[in-house]
Amino acid sequence: MMEKMIFGRYIPGDSFVHRLDPRSKLVFVFAFILVVFLANNIITYALLLAFTLLVILMSRIRVYFLINGLKPVMILLVFTFLIHILFTREGDILFELGFLKVYEEGLRQGIFISIRFLVLVLMTSILTLTTSPISITDGIEVLLNPLKKMKMPVHELALMMSIALRFIPTLMDETDKIMKAQMARGSDLSAGPLKERIKAVVPLLVPLFVSAFKRAEDLATAMEVRGYRGGEGRTRYRQLKWDWRDTTSLVVLAVMTVLLVFYRN
Numbered sequence: 001m002m003e004k005m006i007f008g009r010y011i012p013g014d015s016f017v018h019r020l021d022p023r024s025k026l027v028f029v030f031a032f033i034l035v036v037f038l039a040n041n042i043i044t045y046a047l048l049l050a051f052t053l054l055v056i057l058m059s060r061i062r063v064y065f066l067i068n069g070l071k072p073v074m075i076l077l078v079f080t081f082l083i084h085i086l087f088t089r090e091g092d093i094l095f096e097l098g099f100l101k102v103y104e105e106g107l108r109q110g111i112f113i114s115i116r117f118l119v120l121v122l123m124t125s126i127l128t129l130t131t132s133p134i135s136i137t138d139g140i141e142v143l144l145n146p147l148k149k150m151k152m153p154v155h156e157l158a159l160m161m162s163i164a165l166r167f168i169p170t171l172m173d174e175t176d177k178i179m180k181a182q183m184a185r186g187s188d189l190s191a192g193p194l195k196e197r198i199k200a201v202v203p204l205l206v207p208l209f210v211s212a213f214k215r216a217e218d219l220a221t222a223m224e225v226r227g228y229r230g231g232e233g234r235t236r237y238r239q240l241k242w243d244w245r246d247t248t249s250l251v252v253l254a255v256m257t258v259l260l261v262f263y264r265n
Contacts (some may be wrong), residue, residue, distance in 0.1 A: 017130045018057035023140030024246035038260040052119045084110035137162035
């Protein structure tokens with residue numbers, strides 16, 4: 001399952017979404033996170049799903065690949081759905097089995113919140129899948145430039161965020177390798193009582209932390225050798241360029257927002 005984790009990975013391509021400026025994609029995703037909370041009925045959530053599917057199609061990322069990569073998140077998605085089913089007790093009773101009662105409002109909220117969570121994960125995944133970590137760093141740094149007047153280390157913050165994002169799939173791959181190595185030596189992380197499973201995780205965490213610190217040290221050495229001394233006085237090899245695609249994408253999101261406001265009432 002670890003090797004299928006898609007969050008933080010970058011897939012090179014030449015789609016409409018790939019060619020967007022990283023600044024517009026960041027603004028788009030952050031705005032979309034706020035827009036999602038406008039949905040409150042079947043029509044608005046259907047619009048959200050259709051809009052998300054349109055973005056996926058325009059990114060040319062295979063839907064099967066996305067869904068397959070979301071398997072680690074599905075546990076949280078199902079858990080959220082069940083919490084609403086079991087603990088929301090409003091509306092008519094749709095199903096009753098002993099102490100278990102499923103209410104209309106519980107089912108409704110479970111479906112709606114699950115859809116909201118799903119589209120948020122899909123949209124943020126599209127951002128990382130279609131934007132290289134370096135481009136994300138440049139975009140974040142430019143967007144946070146006004147904070148430089150407040151003496152904020154904008155370049156360093158953007159770099160840290162980019163490195164953290166880039167290391168997510170790397171550490172996941174490393175975890176998968178260590179797990180397979182432990183299993184080859186007879187260790188079973190999925191069997192036995194909970195206490196034994198927790199003990200079995202310790203031999204997994206130790207080499208993972210050692211590997212993470214080793215990678216961090218190698219990265220720091222490489223940056224030092226290349227003369228990195230922070231963002232002060234640095235020039236850019238890759239120049240960000242805003243064009244009609246970026247403006248169009250934000251206009252489409254604005255239209256989507258208007259539709260959600262109109263249909264939510």
